[in-house]
Amino acid sequence: MIAISIYHLCIALCAAPIVLLFEWWRNPLHKIPTIGPSAPLLSYIGAFRFFYHAREMMQEGYTKYKGSTFKVPLFDRWLVVVSGRTLIEELRRYPDDQASFDLASQELLQIKYTFGPEALDDQYHIDVIREKLSRNLGTLLPDVQDEIQHAFDHLIRTEGDEWTSVHVLPIMIQIVARASNRIFVGVPYCRDDAYLKLAINYTMDVVKGNIIMNLTPPLLRPIIARYFIPTAKTKRLTRGIITPLIEERQRSQQEQGANWNEKPNDMLMWLLDEAEGNDSRLRNLVTMLLGVNFAAIHTSGNSVTHALYHLAAQTDYIQPLREEVETVIAKEGWTRAALIKMWKLDSFMKESQRVNGVSSTSLTRLALQDLHLSDGTHIPAGTIIVVAASDTHMDNEYYPDASEFDPFRFSKLREVAGEGTKHQFVSTSVDYISFGHGKHACPGRFFAANELKAMLAYILLNYDVKFEREGVRPENKWVATAIIPDPTAKVMFRKRQQ
Numbered sequence: 001m002i003a004i005s006i007y008h009l010c011i012a013l014c015a016a017p018i019v020l021l022f023e024w025w026r027n028p029l030h031k032i033p034t035i036g037p038s039a040p041l042l043s044y045i046g047a048f049r050f051f052y053h054a055r056e057m058m059q060e061g062y063t064k065y066k067g068s069t070f071k072v073p074l075f076d077r078w079l080v081v082v083s084g085r086t087l088i089e090e091l092r093r094y095p096d097d098q099a100s101f102d103l104a105s106q107e108l109l110q111i112k113y114t115f116g117p118e119a120l121d122d123q124y125h126i127d128v129i130r131e132k133l134s135r136n137l138g139t140l141l142p143d144v145q146d147e148i149q150h151a152f153d154h155l156i157r158t159e160g161d162e163w164t165s166v167h168v169l170p171i172m173i174q175i176v177a178r179a180s181n182r183i184f185v186g187v188p189y190c191r192d193d194a195y196l197k198l199a200i201n202y203t204m205d206v207v208k209g210n211i212i213m214n215l216t217p218p219l220l221r222p223i224i225a226r227y228f229i230p231t232a233k234t235k236r237l238t239r240g241i242i243t244p245l246i247e248e249r250q251r252s253q254q255e256q257g258a259n260w261n262e263k264p265n266d267m268l269m270w271l272l273d274e275a276e277g278n279d280s281r282l283r284n285l286v287t288m289l290l291g292v293n294f295a296a297i298h299t300s301g302n303s304v305t306h307a308l309y310h311l312a313a314q315t316d317y318i319q320p321l322r323e324e325v326e327t328v329i330a331k332e333g334w335t336r337a338a339l340i341k342m343w344k345l346d347s348f349m350k351e352s353q354r355v356n357g358v359s360s361t362s363l364t365r366l367a368l369q370d371l372h373l374s375d376g377t378h379i380p381a382g383t384i385i386v387v388a389a390s391d392t393h394m395d396n397e398y399y400p401d402a403s404e405f406d407p408f409r410f411s412k413l414r415e416v417a418g419e420g421t422k423h424q425f426v427s428t429s430v431d432y433i434s435f436g437h438g439k440h441a442c443p444g445r446f447f448a449a450n451e452l453k454a455m456l457a458y459i460l461l462n463y464d465v466k467f468e469r470e471g472v473r474p475e476n477k478w479v480a481t482a483i484i485p486d487p488t489a490k491v492m493f494r495k496r497q498q
């Protein structure tokens with residue numbers, strides 16, 4: 001009996017690698033070139049490498065396979081990367097029922113467990129961002145600016161003409177969180193430390209929850225999620241803070257109806273209006289609010305920090321930018337029209353996003369059916385596809401001297417007749433995909449661009465900035481596909497003496 005068992009065990013042990021190899025060879029993804037090892041089990045070594053050295057692996061793939069596809073390993077799946085104008089355009093054109101952004105996000109972030117199933121059902125916040133937030137930018141700008149000023153005064157303490165060293169990334173994230181939440185929930189909540197902490201930490205909670213879910217077998221996920229997903233607590237605590245505000249607004253709406261003259265013009269009110277008479281939307285308001293914070297805070301906080309590092313490293317950019325801001329403000333006052341006229345500032349932000357960005361990939365899609373790309377690549381249903389954003393942005397074919405940070409690259413291009421809007425910060429194209437491109441391009445980018453330019457303009461008008469080690473911009477950190485400005489760097493701030 002024992003002999004038979006050992007015999008069977010030996011057969012099983014010998015057969016397992018053969019079966020694994022056969023499955024690997026039969027998998028249609030096998031035909032897509034791999035960066036790093038692709039054989040079964042060895043691909044985990046590749047996944048470790050990708051976690052720490054994504055920049056080099058993406059560069060290698062782009063150099064070898066530009067205009068086609070390659071794949072890189074994550075711990076639980078392959079990521080198929082497409083590049084070149086033709087394929088990016090092809091990916092953009094696929095309808096949602098063939099290549100889905102929503103389901104790709106669901107898979108990569110385990111949204112059902114991290115945000116909660118309600119976040120998948122009814123994404124009415126996207127239309128609210130598109131329709132209400134973007135159309136109210138001009139009206140809301142004074143509030144954003146007021147909050148920026150309040151936040152800088154509160155968080156960056158300078159004395160006379162002394163230089164103060166500021167640990168920039170966490171401070172910029174806080175300022176963005178306050179300025180954004182001035183428009184999401186208004187005063188005093190946008191200054192409430194407990195609420196801000198929850199809104200800021202929600203992103204890390206989602207990341208942690210995602211790691212926990214990826215380590216859990218699918219069958220056990222619903223149970224593990226119930227007890228170990230940190231977002232559940234964050235949502236509960238946020239509900240505790242925001243529910244009285246929601247109830248107060250519902251009461252005012254009932255009592256005053258169309259005569260409610262002081263009706264707030266903010267994200268929470270727009271979401272409430274959209275949820276009126278819809279119980280499930282009302283129940284999910286806080287999830288939606290946190291979802292908007294997730295999309296807005298770290299993306300914008302990292303972006304303004306990237307730009308500020310360039311300013312502090314190359315202080316000769318300060319004068320032309322400051323001159324532009326001062327001249328436009330003197331003529332126009334602090335309006336949205338004024339921000340639009342600041343071409344150099346807009347160009348500076350766009351160039352910073354081009355050479356840094358917040359992610360090395362964009363246009364994330366899940367193939368819902370087999371896709372056949374024009375270069376002959378066959379992508380099987382169930383595959384996650386992305387575009388090589390950073391490498392596209394660093395390609396000399398699209399951007400002369402692409403590796404150079406040329407702050408006024410885009411404002412110079414805009415001076416050519418007919419090119420005025422094409423090179424704005426918010427314009428997307430197959431060559432500029434920091435905000436995605438096409439149907440799912442970031443709907444919050446108009447708000448983000450306004451807020452970030454208002455923050456930079458505020459810094460230019462009110463502070464001198466520099467690095468302690470002058471002229472040296474700290475290296476960005478790459479963690480898998482995420483790109484983060486050095487989280488430890490400090491910038492020196494000195495209040496300008498008017």
Ligand code: HEM
Nearest residue numbers: 295296299300303363364434435436437440441442444448
């Ligand atoms: C500098 C800041 C930002 C960056 C770099 C950024 C970037 C992006 C990117 C790359 C996408 C995915 C596009 C795609 O794969 O096709 C996206 C989607 C999205 N962003 Fe942003 N974003 C920023 C700020 C914001 C803000 C402030 C909001 C909200 C107020 C927002 C809300 C969203 C939403 C809701 C989506 C999903 C769109 C959809 O489902 O169709 N983002 N963003």
